[in-house]
Amino acid sequence: MMLNARGLGGAAVAGAGLAAGAVWLWRNQGVVATGRPVNEWTFTHMSALMPTDTVPRSPRPRPFVRRVRTLECSYEFDGRRRTLEDLHRRTHTTGFAVVHRGVLVHESYPGRFASPGARFQLFSLTKSVTSMLVGIALEEGALSLDDQAVSHLPELAGSAYDGATVGHLLDMCSGAGGVEDYTDPDAPIGRFERAVTGGGSVLDVLRSLPRAAEPGTAFNYSTLDTQVLGQVLEAATGTPLARYAARRLWEPVGAESDAYYFLTRGRPRTALGGGSFNATVRDLARLGVLMAHGGIWDGRRVVPAAWAERSRGAGLPHLEVGALGGGLPAHYGYANQWWTLGGEHRAFTGLGIHGQFLWVDPVADVVVVKTSAWPTADDPERDAETVAALTALTARLAQDG
Structure with a gap:
């Protein structure tokens, strides 16, 4: 009996330990999933972790014309001349594609789980996709830049978003919330992430934000602004983001693969307009080409020309390159x-945490997609090195003609 009691006691202790471990893992799932080397798997397998809504591939897929070649390009960073191989190694590139004048000239997949068919978690690069959808909805008359957010989402009446317009949300000038700090668990973005992954209320997080400035007066980068924008778009069109993206983007550009949005665990399940889009590198490159060509794909107008132009710079002083403040890199507006990147070409890029880039230079007619698995959400050094490399690559391709 003594041996049995000890055995039962040991089993109880082991069971308690497993239970405590499971609770810890649930509470810290974001930290585990986004840290290296686990994140290389996570960022290509979000559909195994979260509920999803599919964006079906085009019924008439149109593959890129391919003239793939080795890119002879180097760049200067931190006092040393480096190569693209250095960039991939130093910045944990998982997928990389270059399109010049509509032709796929380079494609590689250094990531462990990466491939042409892998769908990559794009984080805040999703925001740029949401912008394209909003531009289309504006052209169709479903929305206006002057629409109040609460006119489409009355549940936000009386919150810090009361008074913010669609235009304010697009330019991150809603006046709601504070600094987006991924290292502070009590910051709005931390509470938002826990609501998304833990089954909590996203609406409660949105309603809890303080008013930090009058709408339209100050830039404050905020994923929650784009969450509101995505929900406004869904309310105005009466269509979930995935279905609207399928009809207005994926079908017109001849996307070869299904994409998807992951959804909140809590109900009503909601796509994240600011961060849950997953797509292949090639199909993401299509969106870059679409924007580089002023909203036209294969002779068909998909995104309004004025919208593509506005995405290169809104002409507002507080949004110009170097004017954003808040510790953000001076090379961005x-x-x-x-x-936006300014300069003669007025190039621009979509960005996502952990190193996701959709680089668009309309003058050089160059689009670069870089997916990555940085060990931290934000990394100013890796960001600066990537910007240096992609700037040099674009210049080299423009020179080659």
């Missing part, structure tokens, strides 16, 4: 849910 902001407009229309895109990061």
Whole structure:
């Protein structure tokens, strides 16, 4: 009996330990899933972890014309001349594609779980996709830049979003919330992530934000602004984001593969307009080409020309390159849910945490997709190195003609 008691006691202790471990893992799932090396798997397998809504591939897929070649390009960073191989190694590239003048000229997949068919979690690069959808909805008359967010989402009446317009949300000037700090678990973005993954109420998080500034007066990068924008779009069109993206983007550009949004665990399940889109590198490159060509794909107008132009810079002083403040890199400005780069070419890029880039230079007619698995959400050094490399690559391709 003594041995049996000890055995039962040991089993109880082991069971308690497993239970405690499971609770810890549930509460810290975001930290585990986004840290290296686990994140290389996570960022290509979000559909195994969260509920999803599919964006079906085009019924008439149109593959890129391919003239793939080795890119002879180097860049200067931190006092040293480096190669694209250095970039991939130093910044944990998982997928990389380059399109020049509508032709796929380079494609590689250094990531452990990466491939042409892998669908990559794009994080805040999703915001740029949402922007394109909003531009289409504006052209169709479903929305206006002057629409109040609460006119479409009355549940936000009386919150910090009361008074913010669609235009304010697009330019991250709603006046709601504070600094988006992924290292602070009590920051709005931390509470938002826990609501998304833990089954909590996203609406409660949105309603809890303080008013930090009058709408339209100050830039404050906020994923929650784009969450509101995505929900406004769904309410105005009466269509879930995945279905609207399928009809207005994926079908017109001839996407080869299904994409998807992951959804909140809590009900009503909701796509994240600011961060839950997953797609292949090639299909993401199609969106870049679409924007580089002023909203036209294969002779068909998909995104309004004025919308594509506005995404290169809104002409607002507080959104110009170097004027964003808040510790953000001085090489970026902001407009229309895109990061602007200024200069003669007025290039721009979609960005996502952990190193996701959709680089668009309309003058050089160059699009670069870079997916990555950085060990931290934000990394100024890796960001600066990537910008240096992609700037040099674009210049080289423009020079080659």
